[in-house]
Amino acid sequence: MNAFPNSTVGTNTAVAGLESTFADELGALTVPWQGAHAPDPTLLVLNEQLAASLRLEVRALRSEDGVGVLSGSTAPAGTKPVAMAYSGHQFGGYAPLLGDGRALLLGELVNSDGQRVDLHLKGSGPTPFSRGGDGFAVVGPMLREYLVSEAMYALGIPTTRALSVVATGQHVRRYGAEPGAVLARVAASHLRVGTFEYAVRQGDVLQPLADYAIARHYPQLTELPAERENNRYLTFFEAVVEAQAYLMAKWMLTGFVHGVMNTDNTTISGQTIDYGPCAFLDAFDPAAVFSSIDHGGRYAFGNQPAVLKWNLARLAETLLTLIDSTPDDAITAVSAVLDTFDERYDGHYATGMAAKLGLAGTLVERALIDDLLTLLEEHGADWTGTFRALADELRGNSTPLDGLVPREHIGPWLERWRGALTNHGRGAAETANAMDRVNPLYIPRNHQLDATLRAATDGDLAPFENLLEVVTHPFDRRDEWSDYTTPAPQSFNQTFQTFCGT
Numbered sequence: 001m002n003a004f005p006n007s008t009v010g011t012n013t014a015v016a017g018l019e020s021t022f023a024d025e026l027g028a029l030t031v032p033w034q035g036a037h038a039p040d041p042t043l044l045v046l047n048e049q050l051a052a053s054l055r056l057e058v059r060a061l062r063s064e065d066g067v068g069v070l071s072g073s074t075a076p077a078g079t080k081p082v083a084m085a086y087s088g089h090q091f092g093g094y095a096p097l098l099g100d101g102r103a104l105l106l107g108e109l110v111n112s113d114g115q116r117v118d119l120h121l122k123g124s125g126p127t128p129f130s131r132g133g134d135g136f137a138v139v140g141p142m143l144r145e146y147l148v149s150e151a152m153y154a155l156g157i158p159t160t161r162a163l164s165v166v167a168t169g170q171h172v173r174r175y176g177a178e179p180g181a182v183l184a185r186v187a188a189s190h191l192r193v194g195t196f197e198y199a200v201r202q203g204d205v206l207q208p209l210a211d212y213a214i215a216r217h218y219p220q221l222t223e224l225p226a227e228r229e230n231n232r233y234l235t236f237f238e239a240v241v242e243a244q245a246y247l248m249a250k251w252m253l254t255g256f257v258h259g260v261m262n263t264d265n266t267t268i269s270g271q272t273i274d275y276g277p278c279a280f281l282d283a284f285d286p287a288a289v290f291s292s293i294d295h296g297g298r299y300a301f302g303n304q305p306a307v308l309k310w311n312l313a314r315l316a317e318t319l320l321t322l323i324d325s326t327p328d329d330a331i332t333a334v335s336a337v338l339d340t341f342d343e344r345y346d347g348h349y350a351t352g353m354a355a356k357l358g359l360a361g362t363l364v365e366r367a368l369i370d371d372l373l374t375l376l377e378e379h380g381a382d383w384t385g386t387f388r389a390l391a392d393e394l395r396g397n398s399t400p401l402d403g404l405v406p407r408e409h410i411g412p413w414l415e416r417w418r419g420a421l422t423n424h425g426r427g428a429a430e431t432a433n434a435m436d437r438v439n440p441l442y443i444p445r446n447h448q449l450d451a452t453l454r455a456a457t458d459g460d461l462a463p464f465e466n467l468l469e470v471v472t473h474p475f476d477r478r479d480e481w482s483d484y485t486t487p488a489p490q491s492f493n494q495t496f497q498t499f500c501g502t
């Protein structure tokens with residue numbers, strides 16, 4: 001669908017080294033395109049560490065040329081920016097054509113670890129995939145993605161990352177006029193389940209897409225045969241199931257609610273993508289929903305593993321013809337792999353919970369985990385705070401836990417937990433310190449993030465910069481950061497909502 005010719009040839013050299021293997025090898029899934037003009041681009045935040053790992057020069061990025069590239073206004077020399085096509089199941093319903101309605105893939109960079117990553121802009125203006133949308137984004141939500149994705153990275157959760165946010169100097173209509181902005185995002189790739197859903201309906205491009213995804217994300221599989229036994233595409237599916245089961249366990253252990261787990265927001269790489277309506281739990285609640293449009297609670301916190309498995313089934317459907325020419329055999333084969341999801345997820349979750357409870361390396365009795373979760377839910381206890389309070393409990397300080405769950409309720413559970421710790425054979429102080437290394441003190445608390453984004457939209461970036469510093473050091477206790485551990489007041493959480501596509 002190369003129907004829209006690129007109208008400019010870039011001369012900008014601020015971002016060097018961009019390659020375009022995706023656009024070159026899978027042109028049928030792209031439309032060459034360019035960003036909209038930004039009337040007065042201003043760099044709001046630049047991730048200098050990430051820039052260095054991409055071997056990009058910070059000074060060049062901060063220059064007028066650099067900001068031009070990061071705003072989407074000018075294309076780097078020699079590159080072929082494209083909008084990517086994809087489909088997706090949104091809230092369970094199939095949308096045959098979504099695609100980058102307000103985004104561009106500038107190209108790929110090879111980072112200092114030798115990994116190929118995408119450099120992508122979000123909010124860079126309308127494309128042929130914009131449908132009814134304006135193609136733009138605004139300062140608050142782009143800073144939101146920047147901060148939350150960098151917090152996730154600091155928490156050790158696979159995620160796309162944020163390189164910069166540039167204010168465009170143009171006003172965009174939302175709930176009123178808001179300042180426009182462009183986020184530069186770095187990802188292992190932008191291949192989604194929805195990319196496969198689109199490709200399978202285009203015929204010829206499916207196998208090249210699968211081969212590209214394998215070469216880029218699971219290169220160890222390139223040598224496998226295409227035939228049934230040890231089938232390359234079946235093993236590819238298995239690798240995605242594994243990567244996503246691992247990711248999901250990380251989300252659930254951290255209290256992360258993605259909010260819009262449509263298949264176009266489920267990656268092939270196993271990275272978290274799309275930070276539109278996401279939020280972190282304060283009080284532990286499997287039914288927690290923050291997104292303003294998730295009326296049925298499809299993407300509620302506790303539903304996420306089941307929804308992910310559903311999304312992976314949509315991926316499986318796209319791969320059937322590659323896996324076996326006999327449809328029934330292909331279905332049997334992918335079903336057997338899909339059936340391993342629960343065990344993989346449960347295994348990663350149990351391993352993570354063991355570490356959170358100071359029992360790393362042991363098989364924790366499932367009931368010990370489930371009974372804790374029941375207590376936390378019954379008492380609306382703060383998820384993040386609880387695990388730090390348990391470590392304090394081991395140090396002989398019971399005040400934090402007393403503020404979360406009444407002792408008469410959690411007492412019997414604490415006895416069982418202490419029993420398990422005794423079997424583990426470590427001293428209390430050593431266990432507490434090990435717990436503090438895996439249980440974050442600071443997460444992006446919804447009320448704090450909201451306040452910093454409001455200030456940033458009004459031109460004051462200082463609260464955002466402070467919060468960014470805190471959440472990118474989630475395990476480092478500092479006295480001056482004590483306010484950042486406080487959950488939102490009840491009144492805030494009762495009305496707090498998040499929004500997609502804003």
Ligand code: AMP
Nearest residue numbers: 098099100101102130133134135136501
């Ligand atoms: P998301 O909810 O961010 O996953 O987006 C779903 C789809 O809507 C994607 O195809 C986006 O490109 C598109 N989209 C979201 N916001 C806009 C916008 N302001 N203009 C055009 N397309 C948009």
Ligand code: MG
Nearest residue numbers: 264265273274
């Ligand atoms: Mg999306």
